[in-house]
Amino acid sequence: MGSPLAAIVATCLLSPAGAAQQGETHIGRYVGTLEGLARPVAVEFTEGADGSHHLWIAEEGSAGTPPRLRWASVSVDGSAQLSPDFSAGEGTLRRPSGVAAGLDGQLFVVDSELHQVLRLDGANPKDNRQGTWTVLAEKGAGPGQVLFPADVEWRGAEDGPGQLIVADTGNRRVQVLDLASGEWRVLTPENLARPTAAHFIGGPDGSTQIAIADGSRHRIGIAGLDGSLVRWFSDWGSFPSLVSTPSALAVADGLIFVADTENHRVQAFDPALPLPLKYRFGVHAIRPGEGEGRLHYPVDVAISTDAALLALPEPLYSRVQFFSRAPGAEPVEDPTRVGLGAPGAHLGPDASASGSYLVTFSPESHRVQVHDLRGEGPVRVAEIFGYGRRLGMLQGPAGLWLTDAGRTLLVTDTGARRLSRAHLKVRPDEPIAQDPEVAEYHDALLLGELAGEGLDWGDWAQSLRPAERAAWLAPMPGSVCAQGEQILVADRANNAGILLDGELRPTGILRAGQGARPIASIGGVHPSPSGGWLVVDRGMDGPKRFGRVLHFLADGSFAGEFGNEVLLAPDAIVCRGSSVFVSDPLRSRIETFDLTEGAATHVGGFGTPGLGRTEFHDPRGLAVLEDGRLIVIDHGSHRGQIFDTEGNFLTGFGGRLYTKPLKKPR
Secondary structure (H helix, E strand, C coil), rough: CHHHHHHHHHCCCCCHHHHHHHCCCEEEEEEEEEEECCCEEEEEEEEECCEEEEEEEEEEHHHHHHHHEEEEEECCCCCCEEEECEECCCCCCCCCEEECCCCCEEEEEEEECCCEEEEECCCCCCCEECCCCCCCEEECCCCCEEEEEEEEEEEECCCCEEEEEEEEHCCCCEEEECCCCCCEEEEEECCCCCCEEEEEEEECCCCCCEEEEEECEEEEEEEECCCEEEEECEECCCCCCCCCEEEEEEEEECCEEEHHHHHHHEEHHHHHHHEEEEEECCCEEECCCCCCCCCCCCCCEEECCCCCCEEEEEECCEEEEEEEEEEEEEEECCCCCCCCCCCCCCCCCCCCEHHHHHEEEEEEEEEEEEECCCCCEEEEEEEECCEECCCCCCCCEEEEEHHHHHEHHHEEEECCCEEEEECCCCCCCCCCCCCCCCCEEEEEHHHHCCCCCCCCHHHHHHEEEEEEHCCCCCCCCCEEEECEEEEEECCCCCCEEEEEEECCCCCEECCCCCCCCCCCCEEEECCCCCCEEEEEEEEEEEEEEEEEEEEEEECCEEEEECCCCCCCCCCCCECCCCCCEEEEEEEEEEEEEEECCCCCEEEECCCCECCCCCCCCCCEEEEEEECCCCCEHHHHHCCEEECCCCCEEEEECCCCCHHHHCCCCC
């Protein structure tokens, strides 16, 4: 980077004086888009020796592209030139989630699937040098260990290599690494639930503070370098100044710019003000693929060192949009979107069906939608749960399971680390009708408390060595399913399945057997046709992506795996008789296997990228109805598609703009 000390001041610390020098201008005018990326998830600007703008892009990867770092040259007018030959991290990265630039060309990357903080030295796009990787932190809950790290930022120093700040999401804390000494400092500001981003900022007295985005409680915090809380501001919602899953922070002009992901916008806050919102820009892309400043789940935000450009990556649309300076103190509202209000309810990522009822998530509202299936298509008859911390409310909806002919609903929540069970007063013998009081919230289990050496889960614990017990992390629930009185919850923190009885008491765990590869990234879970369990692994094996399904017998013993020659990054799984369906979002496909007497055979699949019939964009949740029909939650297109027992398209449901392309074959 050129002028590293100036970059420290411009990028890492809030500078009200710098804002005054800019005059009456603001950052927020759309100027261009870089298309054709492979699900970009994090970005970082650096400065060339000639003052040019360079952008580092972390890609999650796609069907034909592994996770990696790319590099582009960006002009102030928004035009961008991606280096066609350079990439770094292929075979090293699995699911990058944050990138930061340090001194002398160093880059720092956090990987949420490897649970690592990494440093890249010597990468040079000019001569295609990929550089050398060094691991700075690995998985765990101790100081200098991380769990699902989501963000990393660098701060320079006059007499050393500076410091890193890491949003240690899974451990519900922030950590600061002194790069000179290698010492880690753990910060746990009061009431921090799920830090998704952290950034060094300047305090009012010239001191250094940190800003933290809390993705579960939907707010922004300011804390000292000792972790002492100064204040929280904002809350959950869609109105101006409120946020929904804030996922990234950047600073310029004395303001904190927040990627307000589920509101599909950026908001600029002045933390020194009692009411800190200064302005906002970006609106929801309501039509498929719409851009030019219309946003769709922006997950990161980066600002150039001269505060002339802002970049927003949107992985679902595989692009980065650029915004520059414009006259005036704040952007002019888009007249075509004024009065539209909050974004429409989306579907997914999970779904479940039982009897004549279907349940889906509406992720922005943190609600569960209950649909009656007795009509031509699903008819929504109730919305239950909602955002909050009390029983019957959700902070981070993750998994759904409907059973007992629609009478019992299980819901997992990553934000509260909780499994909730509700009783639904369904009435299949009465006409279809709305019922706002369909749910009775019965009980819940705080899975996050099941950790450490004091584990007491029954006989299974005897199989764990003391070191394994001590290393067992606080579970983070994902997918959930049940058969009979047994419940299986996917534990994303430990990449295992937790078995519970009908009283929600832990009775065992599911892990790969001796000699088998450990689960790298647990996904969907489902009862097997023979009475055992099926567990999806979304992991990778070195440079080659692999996905697979692990088969466990009814007693919990490992019986084998299948699908690793077919699946790329599988997500959900569902069974119909001996047929097993698995969604593969990166390939926009649903794969089908026949599982008879424990032997699995790949028998086909369907789906291609697109908006037409049997075309998908990030297909996730799956559900099978009593009559054999298959429901696919086409999460990226905010709709569901329904197929008959032969795999033929029948109908769709969800957002009107997204179901319209389904009305006639392409």
